[in-house]
Amino acid sequence: MSKQDHLYEKTIASQSIYEGRIIKLKVDDVLLPNGNTAKREIVNHPGAVAVLALTDDNKLVAVRQFRKPLEQTIVEIPAGKLEAGEEPLTCAMRELEEETGYVASHYEPLSAFYTSPGFADELLHVFVATGLTKGESKPDEDEFVDTLELTLEEARELHKNGEIRDAKTVVALFAWENKLLREQLKG
Known part of the structure; x- marks a missing residue:
């Protein structure tokens, strides 16, 4: 027992x-x-991925998207659901390119967490993507997004004013801030 x-x-x-x-x-x-x-x-829920994509000049790649359950537009990190049998890394690579046009040369797992364990079994895998190259976005036919590049300060302001409110993006912002702090302490 x-x-x-x-x-x-x-x-x-x-x-x-x-x-x-x-x-x-x-x-x-x-x-x-x-x-x-x-x-x-x-x-x-089949599970999902999210990508904390950081440019070489240390900007966050994000998307602005209308979310029907909220009846508002919010700013989020790129994300999407896993297809049947799909590996999280494969999904992360696909979603980053589809939503933003960016392709990354390096992916590192950051975390995996249950989004709402009180009523859902969705497991969200978060990756950090670096070594970005800009290309053409290829959103799904029912997906309409604007791609943004944000400094940490700009992202903080969007969080403060309520444009960034979803859990995956808030977690990613804290992780990004923590990463920068660790780098400052080392350097």
Whole structure:
């Protein structure tokens, strides 16, 4: 018996509610550790990647995009969902080029985290991309974005004024700032 067994919720029934192009929604009946039952609404997601792309002159490559659930335009780092069987690095390379036109010569894993573990199983892989070369963007037919190059100060200001609000981009900004601080301490 592991230390966490006393927290486990056993699924006793599961009902599929919706299956879309990106997500699936189900409702599970679970047996709680105390013997009671509860319902859990769960979003299944194939996973995604995000790219903290930094130019040679230390600018962040970002995109401005309208997000329907928010009914507003926000600034984000390039990102996209994993296709079936696709490796995260392959997806990161594809998404960076599709959304921004940039191709990177070096990718380094930064982090992987669950975006909303209270109701979704989406695992987001974040990569740092450097050695960038500018090319032509090739967005999906239903994707409309503006590509931006931002200094850290400009990105901070966009975060402060609410244009950068999504978790992946906020995490990336903190990681970028941390990277710069570590470099200053070394140098």
